[in-house]
Amino acid sequence: xxxxxxxxxxxxxxxxxxxxxxxxxxxxxxxxxxxxxxxxxxxxxxxxxxxxxxxxxxxxxxxxxxxxxxxxxxxxxxxxxxxxxxxxxxxxxxxxxxxxxxxxxxxxxxxxxxxxxxxxxxxxxxxxxxxxxxxxxxxxxxxxxxxxxxxxxxxxxxxxxxxxxxxxxxxxxxxxxxxxxxxxxxxxxxxxxxxxxxxxxxxxxxxxxxxxxxxxxxxxxxxxxxxxxxxxxxxxxxxxxxxxxxxxxxxxxxxxxxxxxxxxxxxxxxxxxxxxxxxxxxxxxxxxxxxxxxxxxxxxxxxxxxxxxxxxxxxxxxxxxxxxxxxxxxxxxxxxxxxxxxxxxxxxxxxxxxxxxxxxxxxxxxxxxxxxxxxxxxxxxxxxxx
Ligand SMILES: Cc1ncc(COP(=O)(O)O)c(C=O)c1O
Numbered sequence: 403x404x405x406x407x408x409x410x411x412x413x414x415x416x417x418x419x420x421x422x423x424x425x426x427x428x429x430x431x432x433x434x435x436x437x438x439x440x441x442x443x444x445x446x447x448x449x450x451x452x453x454x455x456x457x458x459x460x461x462x463x464x465x466x467x468x469x470x471x472x473x474x475x476x477x478x479x480x481x482x483x484x485x486x487x488x489x490x491x492x493x494x495x496x497x498x499x500x501x502x503x504x505x506x507x508x509x510x511x512x513x514x515x516x517x518x519x520x521x522x523x524x525x526x527x528x529x530x531x532x533x534x535x536x537x538x539x540x541x542x543x544x545x546x547x548x549x550x551x552x553x554x555x556x557x558x559x560x561x562x563x564x565x566x567x568x569x570x571x572x573x574x575x576x577x578x579x580x581x582x583x584x585x586x587x588x589x590x591x592x593x594x595x596x597x598x599x600x601x602x603x604x605x606x607x608x609x610x611x612x613x614x615x616x617x618x619x620x621x622x623x624x625x626x627x628x629x630x631x632x633x634x635x636x637x638x639x640x641x642x643x644x645x646x647x648x649x650x651x652x653x654x655x656x657x658x659x660x661x662x663x664x665x666x667x668x669x670x671x672x673x674x675x676x677x678x679x680x681x682x683x684x685x686x687x688x689x690x691x692x693x694x695x696x697x698x699x700x701x702x703x704x705x706x707x708x709x710x711x712x713x714x715x716x717x718x719x720x721x722x723x724x725x726x727x728x729x730x731x732x733x734x735x736x737x738x739x740x741x742x743x744x745x746x747x748x749x750x751x752x753x754x755x756x757x758x759x760x761x762x763x764x765x766x767x768x769x770x771x772x773x774x775x776x777x778x779x780x781x782x783x784x785x786x787x788x
Pocket of ligand 1: 501528574578606608637638639
């Protein structure tokens with residue numbers, strides 16, 4: 403059997419490898435604490451589950467859904483964007499429900515890239531920004547996140563040839579994996595760049611609802627001119643504890659939404675309508691994301707305090723469900739994470755897996771209960787030299 407050259411170009415998906423390693427340890431009776439994948443540990447709020455249960459009893463939700471998404475869900479996204487960001491969205495032309503941000507990001511590559519074209523992807527970054535272009539036969543050109551600039555790419559450093567061939571630029575704030583938030587004025591510069599080079603700016607807003615210390619994350623679409631050149635990928639996964647439900651949306655530029663929708667009519671058959679109605683319940687309840695942010699802020703502090711106690715000085719992130727920290731001297735990120743897993747049965751993610759510029763760092767997910775997190779940090783102490 404021959405797999406496609408496109409598939410063969412892909413490195414193995416990081417979390418697939420991690421899951422295998424965890425399963426091996428657990429089968430051997432080891433108590434593994436996984437701070438690897440960012441998958442919220444607490445259940446989806448009852449108000450959302452009840453909305454699903456009720457909607458699922460209505461046979462009207464059981465048939466093929468419309469790819470445009472139910473009017474109620476598009477309206478709920480529009481209301482949310484207006485309330486939360488002051489961004490007006492046309493429910494007919496500027497909102498397409500997605501089966502999660504991952505599906506959306508991946509399919510944007512199919513909709514916008516040809517084999518000779520380029521997607522500009524932040525390094526380190528969410529792996530689908532690079533895997534997606536590879537799978538379409540196009541090229542991902544990495545833009546290093548520069549710590550001195552606040553972990554954003556230096557837009558002036560993007561090679562001219564890449565800009566010439568670029569159709570997409572991926573950005574994501576609050577940022578996975580670094581936890582950075584977008585510096586003032588940066589999105590304005592992205593709009594200029596996208597306009598000048600005819601590039602679709604794609605802002606992945608998966609973590610805008612998970613923020614700390616009073617920080618309120620903006621939508622890219624708040625930026626003047628953003629809708630002319632860009633889209634935002636929104637997700638209910640992290641902010642609403644709904645990773646398993648697969649609800650997100652592409653919002654913004656109408657032409658881009660139309661292209662994405664056209665592609666999707668050939669790829670999937672939409673989202674179970676009862677799930678869409680549960681999504682409405684989630685989007686209409688502002689307390690969910692607020693409560694979850696409080697949980698993650700508490701856990702962030704557990705991790706930051708523990709790291710500081712052993713001399714690892716890390717700036718507390720203002721958002722996301724991750725802490726990004728430097729590996730101790732004498733290790734690269736993969737060898738350090740391997741070492742921690744073997745010595746302490748704690749899973750952390752090697753920074754290098756998010757791109758070459760992630761080398762020298764590791765990522766901790768805040769998605770285990772406080773006591774387990776504290777225990778994991780205690781176990782890590784030895785490996786970190788405390
Ligand atoms: C930056 C980023 N984008 C997208 C996703 C995937 O989100 P979803 O569950 O909506 O597919 C993740 C998940 O970790 C992420 O970190």
